Structures are given as structure tokens and as C-alpha cells.
Amino acid sequence: MPRLPDPVVFAIGAEVDESRVARWLAGAEPAGPARTVEQALLDTFDGRLYRRGLVMWREGSRRAPSLRLQQAGAADLSGRVESGDPDRILVADLPEGVLNDRLADLIGERALQPRVRIRTRTRPWRVCNGDGKTVVRMAVEEPAVVGGRGVEADLGRRLRVVPVLGYPRDMERAVAALERRLEHQPMPLAEAALAAAGVRPEGVSSDVEVPLVPEMRADIAIAAICRRLAEIVDDHKAGVVADIDPEFLHDMRVAVRRSRAVLKEMRGVLTPEQAARARSDLKWIQEITGPTRDLDVLLHEWPSMVEPVPTWMGPDLGPLLDLLRRERAEAYSTMRRHLTSRRFAAAWSAWQELIAESAPTGSAPTGSAPIGPSFAGPSFAGPEAGRPIGELAGRRIVAVYRSMARAGAAIDDDSPPEALHDLRKRGKELRYLLELFGCMWPEERVKPLVGALKGLQDVLGHFQDDEIQALELRGLGPVLAATPGGTDSLIALGFVIEELTRRQHQARADFATRFSDFAAPANRKRVTGTFR
């Protein structure tokens, strides 16, 4: 339908009897029986829609709910959801069309979940002209936030005034008449509902964003970062266990990996004994979550991986995809068992204890010692615990950058793949150092370096992941051969592996250019000039 101007919404105070509307507006009358509608406001865990100013409603029955996306300055988009769990809607569950197009990139692999549920009693009204024709639609709405135990908060009464196509004058007249008696409702329903329910609209972020100054004591800075990373793990674990969407696991693993990188790079801040337990526990967490993540990636990449398979062979891939899904389900239940085990609980609380702020010691900092309240410091007791974080982090950034430059320069066409894999590993460490500590230096110096590093890491990532995926798929061969239709599937698998190998070659071919950007004199100078 052609786009209409937005409805105008008024607040109706408790003292106003709605039947008065009929007196204010000539031709106004009730237009049918009252209805009650249920809506849920949907968003991703990390509030991607809210951050873009989008509002998504789920309406109608739970079996075939419809979605409506409101966007400022553009028409609503809607679509019906026919598959999946209405409390956990993925892009794949959205029908093809405008809604899918609009959301695919924005929410990616994230699930849309209810943020707040609303029940609204609506009484339709209308304004008629002399022909008895509806020229303005209205509705008196009484929305309320509902939870498990029924109504939790009333959101007040509203009068919604909706234009009818082709009758702009009547709309203007109605709005003008109502404006004389009623206040505009300033708060959109979504916002009012979130506020009443006490839900943070921006969702849960995985950004670290711990503010640091170079003079801060290293132990305090490191512990603060680790606490924030642990908080991210805590925030995401329930979603991993409930298997809401693959991003929960991804974000959780990134937080763990970052924690490990911090421990490794900031070795001297902890005693070797302190570091050892933490490092082995975090490594274990990474190991128990790895297989599920690998299969998530494989399944995500699946559509692009199978592109080169001839169309007529497409159906042959069925058993392979089924197998991958079964493997993923198995990996997930193993992971879930680990994550809910006593061992995990013990490891996790030991880690949290280590990075916790300890009780006041009473010894205040003296003289020109680095700033930071030692009475609330962590129990880190390594030789460098008291050094300024700026100095430590800067030194590590320079060192890792240089070691990468050296290792990368030594790579030629005959180097074994491990040399590139190793370079990628160091690249990840440099990236985490820059992400976690880069805020202490001017953005315009850090950003270009991050850009060049990202370019390099992309090709190195492809080079390694394509290989891992090819090996992983190859490993499924024997199982596949034994399933019905498995032989045909094996032949099709050959194409997939060939594609992965082709991509890996491509990545290797791209390596030289990306590396020379990264190790370019300008970047070298930037690194030594900035961080040392």
C-alpha cells in the first residue's frame, strides 16, 4: 500500500472519559467491538535493532506469528514466520522478501528474542463523513506489560489516530481538534514498555571498553580487563547452554581467548603459579567449546562451500549436511555437559577469585609510584604487578609486531603451512593487545595499524580455516561412506574439498601483498614511534 503519514498518538489521562471523543470530533463513533492483542518486542541479545533505531514486533498467534518492523522515515516491513521457535527467530526463519533483505546483514547469525511482552486492549473508533465513509481511523489502546504472572505494569491509555489514504484534510482536522484537549504521547510504545519492564534496550554488549590510563598499575588494569572479560563469559554462557544462536558461543570464546592472551602477554604481572592454573583452566574451556564452534562455522559457510557443486548433484549433499548437523548436535551436548559440570564451576570460580578486587590492605601508594588505589587491588604478585600498564602494554605491542614482521619476512612459497598458522596466532595476540590496550594511545595512530593487521589476518584466517574445514570434512568420509546414499555424497564432497583447497591457494597468493602492507616502513615507524 502507498505510504501514509505516521499515526498521531495522544495520551488519555485517567480523568478523561473516552466517550467524550465523540463530542470533540464531528462524525466520531465506535467502530466495532474491543479486541485484545498480544505483542512481543523482539531484538537480538546485543540489541542490534535498537542500536539502529528499529523496532520489531511479533504479533498474532505463536504458531504462525507475523513480524512487523518499524523504521523511522520509512514504511513498516512485515512478514510471517512459518518455521522455527517464535521465541528464537533466525534469519533463516524469515520468509524471503523485504523483511529478510533488510535484516539479513544486520542480525547475521543472531536470533531475535522477545525483550518485553505487551497485551493491549483496543477499542476501534472512526470518523465518518456525510457518506458514512471512514475518513480517519482511531483506536483507544490500553497497553500493559505482561510477564509469566500476568499484567506487570500498565502503560496508560492512548488514543491512536490513523490517517486513511486520500483523506489528509480530515486527518488534519481531527488532529487539530484533539490537540486542543489532549497531550501528545511523547513515548513510543516500545520505549515505554522497555522502561516499565526495566529492560535495557541496548541489550548486552561484548565490548570490553575498560578505560585505562598509561600510569595505572598493571595489576589493577589487568584485573579490571579480566573481570570485564569474565563478565562477558557470564553474560553469554546461559545463551550457549540454551543454544540460542551461534553468536553466544562465539562471543564467549573470544572473551576467553582474550583473557588467555592477556595472561600470556602480561606474564610478569602474575606469579608463575598464579598464571599456570589460570592458563590451564582457560585453555580447557577453550578446548571444550572448540568442536561446536568449528561445526557452527562449517554450517554457516555451507551455502558458499557447496556453490561449485553441480546443481544436479545438489541432492547428493543431503546425507553430508545431515551428518554435519548430527555431529554438531553431538558436539553441543558434550560441550553443554562440560559447561554445566562441577569441574567448570570450580575452574571458573578459581579464576574469578584470582581476578577479584581483594580486601583493603591499608598501604597507600607513596611518592611517585604509579597511580591506582592499592587497597582495592587484585592479588597478582608477579614482579611487574606494580609497573605502569602503558609501559608494559606498549612494550608488548612493539615486541609482538616486530616478531610478526620478522616471521612474516621469512615466509616464502616453500614455507610450510605451519609458518602461516603461527603468524596468524601472533597476529591474534597483537590484535587483542591493540583492542584491549590501544585506548591509551591516540586513535589516529592505532587505527591504521589495526586496519593493516586485519587485512593480513583475513588471508591468514582463510588459509588456516579452509584447511581445517577441508580436513574436517575429509574426516567424515568413512562415516559418510557407510550411510545410505553415502557414495554419491562422497563424490559431491570432492567438489566441496576442491573448492576449499582453491580458496586456500587463493589466500596464500594474497598473503604477500597483505603482509607487505602490514610490515610497510610507515607501519613500522608508527609502531616504534607510538608505543615505545
Added chain:
Amino acid sequence: MRILATYNIKGGVGKTSAAVNMAALAAGQGLRTLLWDLDPQGAATYLLRVKPKVRGGVRKLIERRSEVDALLKGTDIEGLDLLPADFSYRHMDLALGDTKRPEARLGQLLGPVGRDYDLAILDCPPSISLVSESVFETADALIVPLIPATLSVRTFEQLVRFVDEKVADPPEIVAFFSMVDRRKRLHREVVDDLGRRYPQVATAAIPAASDVERMGVERRPVVSYAPGSPAGRAYAALWEETVDRLGLR
């Protein structure tokens, strides 16, 4: 957007009644529907309580100097909008005659709103003219009401032949019997005979019913005020059959 048109060379056979009811049924099923009342008499416009007025008149519209968007009216049925009739439509033939390719013009006019609607229904005036030729070119299907009388059998056969021979890309035809009185032997015979001979004739038929006539007083579709009446149910059945035949879902 799919385009249907109710057509018969004769007046008073149930074109407008079918157009309005089918449009309401389509909108009720969630199709974003546009009804274009092409008849200068404006019966469909009247039934939907809209004033028969197109700003700028037929010339401006046909010469594409009017924004079709700005001429549309929302109806009392949610999901159904109307492009109203105007008395100047009686000169639509002349206006079309002055364009380069008259037979393509109606389709061109609908182009800009094609993305806003899933379905358009054109309610045609009775006649054979440039307007109807342009409709034949534009529509995906013609919905043809037939009165159960021997003469209307001939008109139907003429139409089928005309469309097949004269239209480059002929629309499908869904014919149905209108104002049927099964108590009359002649009605039964004609209905059964034509139904057997022509696959275009729908199984669903609209009975002669005062509920349909009452539309002029109610100024609403039968399917809105008497959905469970024999006529209301007959329109629903006709619509379902049309949807099936044309693959509208």
C-alpha cells in the same frame, strides 16, 4: 502485482458486484488490493462510499500528468484501496486514442503502484472499445459474469474468440454464472450445458439474491454484511476458485 478485470460487453450482469466482493475477499486474506473503477457511472465507487472524483479528470490521468498515488482512496475495508471513477471517464476512449500505444496505456499507469499492491482488480464499463482492449492487454485474467440466457452464451463465445485472435498475449478467462435461479429450468440447462463445454466456466455461481441488491443500500460488499448468506458464500467460493485457477497464492 497481478491484475484481474471484471468484463462483459453487457451492463447489469454483475461485473461490479463481483469486482467489489472479490476485492474485499482478497484484502481480507491479506492481499494488498487495489480496485480501479473504470466505469464513468462509478457504481463500485459508490458502493465503497467514495466520491466519484479524479482530480484533473481523465485527460491528465491518461496523459500521465497526474500522480496515480495521489488519486487513491483508502476504503472502509482494511487492505483495500480504490482508484475512483470520474464522470470524465466517458471520454477515456478518446484520451486513449490520442496516445501512442493505447492498448498498453492502462498497464503503464498502474506501473508506479505495482510495488504497493499484490492485486489490482479493474471494474470495466460495458462495451467493446479502446478501454476494453487496453484492459485485455493489461489484465492477467478476465472475470466474466454470464447471465443464464441463450444470448449470453453467444456473447461469451465471441469474447473468447476475440481475445484469442486479437490480443497478443491473451489473458486467462474465468467465467461464472451470475444471478442464477436454479428453480428455472432454462437456467439449469444453460448453466450445465456451458459448464460442460467450456473449461473457463467456474463451478461456483452467484445466485440471484436480494442480499446482493441490498449492496446499493448498505454501500458495503455482501461479504462484509452477510458473509454467511448464500450470495456471500457463493462469492467466497468463486474467489477461492479464482485463486486456485490463477495460482494467486
